[in-house]
Amino acid sequence: MIGIVATNITSPLGWTSEQNYLAVKAGHTALRNFHSWRGIKDTVTVGAFTPEQEASLLLDGFTKFESLAIRSVKEALSHSDIDVASDRTVFILSTTKGNVGELSDAGGNYSAPGVAAKKIASAVGFTTEPVTVCNACISGVTAQMLAGRLIAAGFYDTAVVCGADCLTEFTLSGFLSFKSLDPSECRPFDIDRLGLNLGEAAATVIYAADAGKDAWRFVSGEMNNDAYHLSAPSPVGDGTVRAINHTLEGFDKECLAFVSAHGTATMFNDQMESKAIASCGLSEVPVSAVKGYFGHTLGAAGVLETIISILSAEDGTVLPVRGFSEIGVSGKMNVVTSPVPTEKTAFLKIISGFGGCNGALLFTKDAGEFGGMTPEVATKVVHTVHITPSSVSVDGEELPVAMRGRELLDEIYKSHIADYPKFHKMDMLGKLVFVASELLTAREDAARENVGGEDGDRKDENRAVILFNATSSIVQDLQHIRTINDTEGFFPSPSVFLYTLPNISIGEVAIRNSYKGETSLYILPEKDNELMDKIIKASFAGSLSRSMITGWADCSGEDTFEAEMKIIEI
């Protein structure tokens, strides 16, 4: 049975999962208050490694981010006997910003997330191509879903999932511009909560096809987009409710030891989660959340919180929400205030992120197995689009265009779309993905009108949007760095920062079309059709989605981009 065979957490609270769990159980926190942090002149509270810890973490020839991930993966591997060099083993990295702390106009030590994943993979000894999940705050859950699916589909026997992100001026300034940081320690679900604290960590879980009967595993899971707003969650928790309901279908809620919530302590996230928990009938289930111990560790969060939850369930203890004292959300929920003993061996992990994405995973060590599928699932290509800086074709037909580069995207918008002024607010990657998806859906709409009748409203609300690229959001990353490097003109822009999450471009497509299926972005070292095809096929496993917009969408400059996307159905 697919399950977890080894884990690691490397954080300011310790170098192993056990050290971290015991520190949390003892009520320790990584959060510290600073009157300024590196170039950031504001008072902030963050969960950062101490300078001594950082010095001992660094490996020769690797960046801090890479060192952190390598250490975490190697420590996890030391508890298992899996063959890393096997062509049946895959490495999955989960990160929002990877090496961005090294990025500057001058170049520096920066390498894109997919390339960094390859460096980490080689250092550890993996031989297959790594996959990087870059899906904002839910990356760690998306990465575990991908691991389960790739194994269930039979493509690999083992998947090593590492979530990692470093605290940087880049992300700190961005969240400051969003006014979403609490200058003191965060207070999840509390009436006085002011926002989140950022943290840094790496966390690794190793999934194996034959983990044995007693291993922890997730038996179901789902990701759903709110299709509501790029940064604010749906007030009623639309996507989270969908994800939870699908995940818990047929499962007795009485068996849940607890819900491990996202609990970032922002006004909107916590309120949304309370509504979702209440409307899914989980008001009586104890809710735990660990941001008060680690801060928000972004790409590591989904993995780290899974591991802490497993150890807590193993220990028969539901952990209290540090920082919480008085309920400040309107959905009825049972926030844990002191350790509660439990004998139950199942928990629900929920998580939400920018771009409107939400995820839920049901973990248990009892019966059940993640629903697999045959790898030969037949997918039918319905429409295709290919955009380069000088050409556009749809379903293989060239469209006449006059402009090139950035202007070409504006030209496509003006001549084929023209009714969505938010287009002008998007970054280059966002514009590329948007016009490509519009050209695809226009073909689909035209075909639907021709058919008429019953087929006229066969629109798939659960449609997924899953894209791949190599350079993440590099154009926008450099733009954000220019603002924060300017000490005189230090005015980071929330909208510039928002688009430094490449999955935002997919959120735009979900909102435009009301697509409420999975929305995910994967980064590869380079375009790799075979690997993309495996991931796409595996992504239908256990999901409600019956169709998908998918493909390659990469933008590394004003005149260097490519979208090769398609609509597929099963």
Place this chain on the structure above:
Amino acid sequence: MDELILKLKQQIIEVLNLEEMTPDDIDDDAPLFGDGLSLDSIDALELIVILDKYYGIKLASPAEGKVVFASVNAMAEYIREHRTR
């Protein structure tokens, strides 16, 4: 058009990428959010950056912006009273 009002409208159009609009299209008294320009919460955060960057005014939270960003006129009035640059 009042010089500050014109300047402010130009800044709003530029920062919020309201590509298809000119200062004449923005009514001085029309609400910026909701029906008017139909700006959203990210735009509100950008307006806070405009106040800080060009007028040296620091708003602590988007909640304070409700009154300040009621309309271009309201914003201009607030700037006249509180500007430090």
